[in-house]
Amino acid sequence: MTELIASTPGTTRYRIAVDTGGTFTDVVVGSDGGQMAVGKALTTYDRVFTGFEAAVRRAAESVGWDGHDVLSKADVIVYGTTHATNAVLTGKVAKTALLVTEGFADTLLLREGGRRDAFDSKAAYPGPYIPRHLTYEITERINAEGEILEALDDDQARRALQGLAAQNVEAVAVSLLWSIINDVHETRLGELIEEILPGVPYTLSHDANPTIREYRRSSAASIDASLKPLMADHLGNLRADLLTFGFAGDLLVVTSEGAVLDVADVLDRPVLLLNSGPSMAPLVGAAAAPDQETVVVCDMGGTTFDVSLVESGVVRHTRESWLGEPFVGHLTGLSSVAVSSIGAGGGSIAWIDGGGLLRVGPQSARSTPGPAAYGRGGEEPTVTDACVVLGYLDAAGFEGGFVLDRDAAERAITSRVTRPLGMTLRQAAQAILDVSANHMATAIRQAALEHGVDPRGALIVAGGGAGAMVAAAIGTLLEARTVLIPATAGVLAAYGAHRAPIATEFLSPLANDTRSFDSSSASRAVSDLKAKAAAFAERFDGVGAEAKFTYFVDARYPGQAWDLRVHLERAPEVSDAAGVIEAAFHEEHDRRNGTSDSKSRVEIITWGVRVEVPRPDQLSEPESSTGSQESHRTDSIIFGGEAYETPRYRGVTLGPGDRLVGPVVIDLPTTTIVVPPEWDAELDDRSNIYLTRKEA
Template sequence: MLQFAVDTGGTFTDLIVREADGCARMFKAPTTPADPIAGVLDVLGVAAGEYGLTRADFLGRGVRLVHATTHALNAVVTGTTARTALIVTAGHPDILTLREGGRDQPFNFAIPYPEPYIPRNLTFEMPGRILADGSILTDLDEAAARAVIAEVARAEVEAVAVCLLWSIANPVHERRVGALLAECLPGLPVTLSHAINPAIREFRRASSAAVDASLKPMMAVYMRHLESRLKEAGFHGRTLVVTSQGGVIDAADAAAAPIHILNSGPSMAPVAGRYFAALDEGVDDVIVADTGGTTYDVSLVQRGEIPATRNTWIGPPYRGVMIGFPWVDVKSVGAGGGSIAWIDEGGLLRVGPRSAGAVPGPVAYGRGGTEPTVTDASLALGHLDPGTFLGGAMRLDRDAARAALAQRIAAPLGCSVEEAADAVLTVATENMVQAILDITVNQGVDPRNAVLIGGGGAAGLNSVRIARRLGCRSLLVPQVGPVLSAAGAVMSDLRADFRAAFFTRSTAFDAAGADAVLAELTDKAKAFIAGPGAGSIEAQIRYAVEARYATQVWEIEVPLRDSLLAGPEALAAFVADFHARHRALFSFEDPTSAIEIIGWSAEARCRLNRDNHIRIGAAGAEPGQGTGQGEGPATRRAYFGGAGWVETPVHAFDRLEPDREIPGPAIVESRLTTIVVEPGAIFQGRPSGSLSVRFGEQP
């Protein structure tokens, strides 16, 4: 019985196939941007061929397929979401326009004010008013409400978001508007703000509802086609989709609330990175980097905790689209194997953010690309073997890569092709280092205390440079590193988060109200465990609150020890936990201040695997480049800055002897990745199959 995890990236679609005993195999195929599902079927076909089966027979052995996709995110970024209406309380049509008042460049008055996610001409005002305490100031006039819905119908929208004032305190009006929409406009997708994101901040709640509604028509079609085309191809197992919160949900649930899967792909790399850092290096402070063809995604795991954030913007802060919804905190920059190198008007070398992507791809792919990329630079330096790329499935054109670098980079800079290619890697490395500094040093975290996880097919090209530049204690490249996000997906639990808003203070604590909220959340979590989570190996519910000091504007999330806060001991334990959490995050606490709780959550988590161990075993052994056991490795000429051309040992990733230290320079290869170990570094295999690199002085 097989499990599949597929991650659709900007350049390649990654697949990991896990067998019942934990043995796994990895595969890649080019992404098909015009039809991402075709790319999923393509990579499954490649895997079927390796197993010696037809695709139908191969898929027929599958019990579960987990899919990570940026399809929803790409739609928001490119503005190709559905035509959506927003219904708000009368007198408050500017919620999305006014935002939260922040500005990225407060003294630059030449920057135009950003347009709202849903324009004013598609924003409709609904009579009726709820107050902050949940009482009704003005009843909902149903005749007037029907008239508003008639206006919505005339606007010919494809979806509707509803965000009424204080619906989190009393959702009666919002629910009635939803019922009227279902009655008057049957079949039209509708999102109610109190249901999708019961947050106390009006803009964030409205934005969440707007984004979710705008994605429903497209993602419903995508998920329906994904399941139907997989079924036609021979798959009859369960189809799950990766969420932005680091879990998985059923495809039907993803279609019903697509905001959950906006950051689908990148959220999985920290899951796998945390696991391998603990297994191989025994540490819980980890920088996880996932290098794809288009982007470089980085995240920080501290004390074993995968970070989550609600300050999520698609695009520039304050100017982009605010999600207002928690997701795994991942920073993405336009840097990867397909990032294009170019000379700017001032004569300076730049790398990215433009990418050659899957089409046409780097020059060396021979698919029409003319601008040199990071991959072309690595090929020109001898770091990549043109005949074994993707296990030999794609032959690279080294001469074309060198010619493009000579024409577009070396000639303008007045240097050799080798110097130009090395400079491209140096600039790309610095771009990636700056992304990591943003989430470490700029937040008071010393990267020298962390292990860098190198994930993604292009990670090995310069991860040693990155780790050395940061001063990390080590670099770890898991054997499943080329498909790190897909590996995280196959490890992930079925998960659902349930949230509610309820205000109370530690100094005047409403124990009855708090316990009522927690009881309601518990019922929802248990229903999820009994429904989608039925048959899971293990299930648990975790509780947390969003709280702040009384003088603060923003809150932090604090886990609860139990599902009840009744009694002075439980409340005292929470207060102590809040102070400790605040001190850990901000280096101070205020024991004399009252604590305000504004949000409550219950996370239902269902384990799907007995263990998360993944190994590349005999059934999925990687064909190495070295010679037989006991013989020395093969060699090839490779260029290293400061050392020039060096006859460099080439080791097979899957044949490294565990814990045997080998000095660089060296190249370590598998079918799907190449790790360049520069002079002065020392590497060794781990029993799990991972590669660990430590650093000496640069010679």
């Protein structure tokens, strides 16, 4: 991909952003005239395109477009998915082997040490991502200076690879010691894999994650290799279906870095797809409140509840995103948007544990069969079913492509919660919602406090298909004063994908020290980064605005176990790099940890650059209607276990400055906003809705 396809004169062209979640597939369609349409349909696991096409068709029909035309005349499709993440967490990946330096077969087993509960001696030791019987030790050795201490034993390596062929291995990961300094042995193993295992995909660790941390490099390579067959099939089927439909534009894929890349790039490095979908919602939070010191972005779909932080308009990133439980899950060490996820969505199942306590999640009804109210055979009570029983969701006006079945929701809650706990139906539904809201509030507190942020002083931005229903309840639990529901809340991640830049990072792992600075190695590192960044930017010349280059280093004080990423205002020129880096590190360390040692030297572990190519903004801000501020009916809705006569408004009838006193419910095309009695709602001139807690 080098340039976006130009529109043919006289025809309307489109751009489509899609977020394929565990329950719903959300799309946002923009035309070259600036119009926008949104749609939502159930995710189809057997063929992702089926749900994607249904969502596009619903979006198109909502504004009078033709769904087939929208797909066939789209210049760009931006695709976000949780497919890779789910595959890793469930173990449904390719049968993968790992080749390591002799004596280091337990790297994936030992991880980086640590445990969540230091006093739990009965906790089972977690198994490695690739089992021990598929881990092969290769005779070779390179030291930290890149010197070959023991040459690669070609014959032994050949025998190992022939053994993999006999075991029908589907992918191979290679992670040798110090390959980031000298990759000659890893490269040779790649050549042997191509010779002995033709057609079997493989990943070399110095390509997957060039970091000095052995576990992270091995883990990234292993996960990347295991995903290659799966994602080649997944994205290949999607591309084939799009071509059959007449799509001839560019297919971009959302990455964990909060950016997009060409589909060919992610097929070469599918590890970048981990946490693909959730990385987009914070972009909307950053745009919605750029001047706010701290924004907590909550994205609640049908399966998960995702929390991320935005500070002064900047989305927080991390290299500590675990897949699964910290210390016992898997870690790649790659930079990604900092998102915390829990199994708390609209489809989260309510159940009674062995002690007779009500639990909600993490199990989900997903899209198949879905909550009982979906009428697709689901019998387990979910958060969505509770919202139907409480009156939050308009059964007849639900925008999922079907009518909600209230009777089925009542039966599910009655049989699985009401009777076992001796509650009334109203009490049981309220309890399900309360337990779920407490889970989400706890997740926000944990995510915020871990980064030194008090959620009580933060602006909460809530979205996702189910987020606006519980936003005020979460705000109450967090003692927040204001909650913002963006105009595109129901399709938060898909809308963010429309605005995501094309971006990637390049790393050069050359160690250095600010007090005994090696100018020659620093010059090599910076020159290498500049060349790679320029080559990447050139590929996308003409796509949007001029590429932006952000340089950084990963550094630490001597003796520290973990390094800190420090962004620099410009490329570190060798003449003053040591002083600039040292000063920047002290400042960042003080900002992040509340302390610094200005007299200490700083060890530089890795040099890096982020290349960002802004994409043209084709979406105009959502327009508010003139508004009649008339409710279309009044329902009896349950808040805190009590029934209130509550007016329902359609979002299209509201205009800028309209203020609604709670309790009230606002029905939007892709979500429902619930305003409890202790909250009020007000629209701004961009159709965003601010919920404000009343004074006690």
